[in-house]
Amino acid sequence: MNKYLYKQFFQNKVYVFSLILLFLLGIVSIHTGVTFLEKNNQLMQDATEYQEQSIQKNTAHETHIGSTLYYIKFHLFNEPNKLTALNIGMRDFTPSLKGVTIRNLEEQKYNTDFYNPTSALAGNFDFSFVLIFLFPLIIIAINFNILSQEKESGTLKLLSLQSGNIKRIIDTKLLIRFLAIISIYFLLLLTAKLWIGIALDSTFSLFILLGFLYILFWFVLCRFIIASNKNTSYNALSLIIIWIGINFIVPMISFVLIQKMYPIEEALQTVIEQRDGYHNKWDEPQKNTIDKFHNIYPQFKTNDTIFNNDFNWKWYYAMQHLADVESMKSSIAYQSKIKARNNAAKLIGYFLPSMHTLILSSELALSDQNNILAYENKLKDFHKEKRLHFYPLIFSNQDSTVENWNNHKLEKFKAQSNVSILELLLPLFLIITILLIISHKKLRKLC
């Protein structure tokens, strides 16, 4: 029986064309990812060279180290993993490289390389885009009329009388289509693995499993709709409406609600506070500023400088740091709101397979909001480390020659994804099981 069902499927030129198209689009998406990784590698190399050249240039003359450090930027690279090529996610519009001086951090966080926002309008055509949006379309296209076509072409009665079990025939047809789609999926992943060199570790395995379950979800959903035994146009329309609803309408409404639930005024507030904190200090007596600084860092207290409002580097860096301190509360509040938004999106994702797949695949690929927050935190630590390294030199009025600048190379940060298998599997597994049970009952009525 299966031989003929296979033959019928592969004799349909539209189906075969759809599969080939899906594969080609998948290849294009992998190419997008490869290009993204190459750009990032290039960026890292350029930044390494830039930092070396900048240090050379700024340390060529003997001067107060405070003056040298005014200009030198230290770079921290948010290293993507190979899997990021398959889900570029938020890295699309957040830089993977930030360079900071030891002056106030909050202002520099957002002073990044020039980026043309219009290039982000269409989003990135990465593998996750193909998986989340295009795979379901093809799945709908090859499944929506599995039963209705038999009914409308007049073969259903004969099938029903001959087999006595329409459910078995529908499931066999679905299985054939599932095998065809899943073969394309694995073929694309194999191509990605070989092309990009992704290691078959637990992260990649979870990524594969997530996509597998997502594809399975769409097949089970199609089975659920098919089992209603309605006509072809009803099935097609229902599935397309669900596709639009799940992928666009519900997520958009959810994001609006999340934004309303967690308004982030702190972003602007942080900038204002750090600017005020910094600019106002130019008009305040230096003594006030340096005392506040020494309350935080008493180890840098010295008696060799008179703070009489003439410019000096000790006061300057104290003032810079206090700007960060004054905006710290807002900065922390901003981060916690972003986390809350992210958690709310995750929660909604438990009921929306496309959102769940998108969020978790981004987490696995280190291209999600958590990765950005982790990178920001690391940047903060990195900045602090540099500050505390140079403060003793600044506060003892050293010149730039005392430092071994060769030790200051570009540094890399690589986050670890913390996706648990339960968190990944459970929502999809539950939705798939519920749909299977309901469609099973509906199909039994047909037999």
Added chain:
Amino acid sequence: MLKATNLHKKYDNNTALYGLNIELKKGEVYALLGQNGAGKSTTINIFLGFIKPTSGEAFINGISVIENPQLIKKDIAYIPETVMLYPELTGIENLDFFSKIAGFSYTHKELIDFLILTGLQESAHHRKLKEYSKGMRQKVGIAIAVAKNAKVLFLDEPTSGLDPIATNEFNELICKLGREGKTIFMATHDIFNATKVSTKIGIMKQGKLIQQLDSKDFTPDELQELYIKTI
């Protein structure tokens, strides 16, 4: 082999069947005559298990169609007015596919024999169904029914649209199947063929079985006269 007891079928305000009573023995060929909308197809669909009667009972081989619609499927076959099969598969592939889903796995030679039995010329066996005439598709439909080894065959307007030669071949095949012990229930408009192939004839009007006759007692002309008077 086939029995209907006081079958009623109502669709909202329309009554399609009024207390239908029919009984057929093994090997009998029954032709149900009647105008369009008389209730012939409704009767067949109840026996096939596609429609539930409003009241009454229907049995095939002693098994209730209403209570065991799945169980009776192995004993019955259906050949509609236009046999719809898979156009991209060949005649022999269609036969093989529909036999396999019925649980029968035949050798290539056995499949050929079934098609030859129905009179389908050998040159057509490996041609795609989309190239077949209506008569050729009917023959594949009968081959599927025979290969299933069904005890009861339901035919709905089987000779409608067939040319005289194809009709004649079809009639011979039905008679042969009847002689082999198949019970055949046929809804038709064709009075001439009904007298030629059937052992019993029923005339339906507006959901009621008006007349039940033995075919051998009537010539086609006499039956036509009676039919016109009755209708």
